[in-house]
Amino acid sequence: MEETQEKKITHNEDDKLMIDHSYDGIQELDNRPPPWIMWLFYITVIWSALYGGYYHWFWQEEVSPQESEYQAELLAATEKQEKLKASNPEKYSFDETKITLFSEAADLDAGKALYAAKGCVACHGNLGEGNAVGPNLTDEAWLNGNTPADVFKVIKHGNPAKGMMAYKDQMTNDEIQKLTSWILVSLKGSNPPNAKAPQGN
Ligand code: HEC
Structure with missing residues (x-):
């Protein structure tokens, strides 16, 4: 073998x-x-x-086919975005620069209801007096400013590093505006018992 x-x-x-x-x-x-x-x-x-x-x-064009394809898609997406913005300005184009305070009782009541419904009480107290976590919202001292725009912004975008979460996915601009109005018109200066010492300026 x-x-x-x-x-x-x-x-x-x-x-x-x-x-x-x-x-x-x-x-x-x-x-x-x-x-x-x-x-x-x-x-x-x-x-x-x-x-x-x-x-x-040997490609002679300024932009490669991939590049021009990308540009075309970008343009289409931008147009779509513009259309979407125009279709619902309340949702897509509203920001703190456009905020005004509501003064109607119905709007303020709606703000108050949101304060309880969205869990703000957990960190800012039932009456906005503040607690171990969140600051007092009734006094004259503010950590992030006290203009309607400041308050609107801090509710919408939060201050996650300091423990205040963003509410932009849980409330519409209109709701945040009502909440902001209630805080600045009704809550501020209400002098609740057990108020937390002022923070900020
Ligand atoms: C998990 C706790 C927590 C919850 C829930 C919470 N906050 Fe806050 N909030 C904080 C903390 C902490 C700060 C302070 C942030 C900082 O130091 O800038 C704050 C700051 C704020 C401020 C700015 C205060 C200032 O002095 O500048 C406002 C206004 C406010 N919260 C409103 C709300 C509202 C309205 C809700 C409910 C929709 C809410 N917060 C829910 C913890 C919370």
């Missing part, structure tokens, strides 16, 4: 392919890969030359 194996290797075509080295008697044939894999290789080489030429070396 061993003999025939030996013969097979030394007496046929494989002879020519034998590589001239031996590792502890183990030898190696220099077989060519099958044609299909060679073709795959040639085709990828040709393809890379065509691709590089078309996209990198």
